[in-house]
Amino acid sequence: MRTIPTASPSASPSTNKRRRKIDAVSIASFIALVVTTFLMLLPLFFMVSTSLKSKKELLKFPPTFLPDSWQWSNYKEIFETLNFGQMYMNSLIIGTLTVVGTLLSSALAAYGFARYRGKGSNLWFMLMLSTMMLPYPAIMIPQFILFSKLNWIDTFLPLIVPAFFGSAYNIFLLRQFFSTLPDELFDAGRMDGCSELRMWWRIALPLSGPALATVAIFAFIYSWNDLLTPVLYLSSSDKFTLPVGMSSFTSSRFRIPPWHLLMVASVLAMLPIVTLFAIAQKRFVEGIVLTGIK
Amino acid sequence: MKNRRIKKTYALLLAFSMLVVLALSGCTGGKSAGEVAPEGKGDSGGSSGEQVTITHYTMDSEDRTFIEKLVPDFEAKHPNIKVRIEKAPYEQFDSKLQTLIAGGKSPDVTSHYGYGGFAEYFNKDMLLDMNDIIKEDGFKASDYSIPDDLMDIYTIKDHVYGIPVNMYVTLMLYNKDMFDAANVPYPPSDYEDKSWTFDKMVEEAKKMTHVSDDIAKTQYGVDFTWSERDMRPLYFGVEPYSQDTWTNGGVPSETHFDSPEVIATYNKLFDLILKDKVSPTTEWSKSVAGQNGDAFVTGKVGMTVSGSWSLAGSNDFPFEVGVAAVPAGGNDKIRSVLFVDPLFILKGSKHPKEAFEWIKYLVSEEVQEKSIDLSGGNPPVNTKAAEAYYKHFEGIDPEDVKKVYEGAVKYGFESYNHLITNYSQINDMFINEMQPIDTGHKTVEEVMPTIQKKVTEIIKR
């Protein structure tokens, strides 16, 4: 048992001192944050600045910090060089469906692993983890054979359908979160006669807002930036995704890559992710409120 | 206790699944190979009337994918053939090709645009012997103005495995601004000008070299990146691979990388960097131009020896460019490395005859000439189309380009990277093993025995 100091004259200087110390720490950490943020935002600066340079200026050494003349027309040129709009749409369709599929299926499976102690659950769990331990190049060929037997080559299906059957990474992640939810909540739910599926929907999901938002972001970024799978499975140009289109810029060993256009594409490609992140940010705040009430 | 049981079950499950696979795999593996050879011939014979689709697999970059624009014209002329262009970026070119073949979706036509070269494809038995088709078709290289010695590159023991489509040569590019500033006369474009030697090049390079602590002010006289590292002794007349390499599909019976002659040639080249200090180190080049970049394009190098593909970007260089002959280095016969890109028909092709029609179309004079503009400056193999190519580069005298090209063909040898088996491994090994010489941590004499040993191992694989 600790004694809680009641308002006594001797207590006030000590709290005062303490508050000042916290302030010092806060200021120090604030400065640290500002410095790190600067480093983290360098790529943005670099991308935007490069995207506005002319082709000739790209070859300058030492490189210029800001463009000598601002080539806004680069942002028009990208639509003329690549089938940019179409690629953007393709990536958006694939990305959105992947997020929906991943969220639903991973949340279900993770709940199964986290809340029930069934026969063989450990075995399946380890098996699931092990699917992440085989490097992609090792399964590329047999996977291609499989999808080609299903007649899925040159369709979006190999890029979307697997997401609807859960991704090991996200299942593991959500399982960790579901495991931290207190038993009492579910016991109470069971008393009220909730079905298991309903408890998943009404108790587990609402309480895991931040985790679900994280999964949504991760799944989207993964799909959005994925290059290897679309390169392998898509053959018609009108089905290409953004990363595939962008990689064609640096493909030629015989030409100087149009870095400026590549950066234009990179800047534009970031917009959906930033938007998604901004939305998810709000989820984080809500997450606090919800857990606060419980 | 619990954990032990889990592990045991896991092990059991693995063992069981292994059995399943072993039992199943007999059929999966055999089938893809079975599909390959016989079907191809059967199909092509009777398919005169019905429509067939052929796939051309190429690299996804504008200097390769321009062929998409040729397809409508070809299809109009050959109503029974549809052409599909399938593409992959350079980094994924080989892995996708291999996966397509393993998955029974082999393309019909392709080239060696990845890291592997012709010899690799040939030795892995991927390429179709075109002799029968050529005989049936009556194809003659001379009708397409393809020189015989170019045809020979992809002919092994009288069997043709590839039809040349583009010919890049090695040439010298020089920075006119730097020459003017140092008051040095421009190097000649004529290969017969015997005063233009390696030693003279070094002398002139010295006049333009200026090494300073400030990297922005540093400039070098010459960057002598003649071909890949293993081929460079040839420039001085020393052959590191035995002669049978060129006749038996790129498998040398002997290599001589640790011989005193070879070592002497490497010392001569590294002297440019370490002793004469007229050439940049790899590190400096990469600092200035990025990882795959060429320091020459930044205007900090007076002369560079490079592939003719560099011409295509010359409009964008921030200085005036000229082309010159590669100086004579002591090899009377060989001064330029040729990079002749062929078109192959893969063994897995189901319609080799139609594929050949497409190849013929691509090497025809009219299409070769059209392709120069469409591709942004790809050099044709068709000598009649070549005149148009010489005139293609703004700011560079067509007469110089022509002389340099003709000299290169006369004093040319096909690049080893197309001709020697397991080449990408050899090249990787060379880059890694030679790195310490570049930085002065090891001498050529120390490194070459290791290289000789490793080359021997790689070739045996």
Place this chain on the structure above:
Amino acid sequence: MTHRESRRQTLYMYLFIAPWLIGFLVFALYPILSSLYYSFTDYDIIHPPKYVGLANYTEMFQDDLFWKSVVVTVRYTFISVPIQLLLALGFALLLNTKIPFRGFFRTAMYFPSMVSGVAMSLLWYWIFNPSIGLFNYVLSWFGISGPSWLMSPDYALYALIIMSFWTVGSGMILFLAGLMSVPASLVEAAKLDGAGRFRIFLNVTLPMISPVLLFQLIMGVIDSFQVFTQAYVMTQGGPNYSTWFYVYNLYTSAFKEYRAGYSSALAWVLLIVVMLFTALIMKFSNRYVHYEGGGRK
């Protein structure tokens, strides 16, 4: 647990994990087992595989490059994973406080994780540029003349390790999500008990986020054992093999050397090693990781 209860638990577990289980059987099992089979064969992708027993497995242990790749990869993992975790946790704790511009800082920290790979590698090439790069410029303030990083056999691996810290943002997001689920009431209670900042962290916060920590540790190990793209795009395994990572070696064997059999064997050795690591971490963590509820005790 009663018999009936145990059957009920099993039933519901399978119902819930069914989506994954079906996906596993349909999409993952065949490729995984095929690669296992290839690992016992001589398979050049063009010709059908030939059974060679354990030859691929014995060969790798005699291969210099294999051992080089093991050393490089292990060194990378052991240095980068712990530091990444610490940084991610540190920033998460900072940004979980009521600091001004919190939303902006969070977005900024996560920013590098959103950027496409090509843009990142171009940028890093410039940052690590020995003569004009930002990194050596900052070092020069302290009178240090920096090394040539990506172009130096002694420093290239460390350059890639430093690069990996750039994306600690995603780890931070995970920790943040974990920190959000720490009930404020618990922290308040501890404060009332007179516990200091550090104590609260150690006794309240850390146990509550330990499942996330475990997750990140395991995923960190799995991922860094498979580092590939950086080596493929930026250094091609060099200079002088200093970034010849395990999976780079594996990829090279498969698609440059046409030895899919050997490369599959490499993949399975990796799987077994990472599996052991994971099992070890799991076992060790049983004592420390705090799960609030569920049937698991």
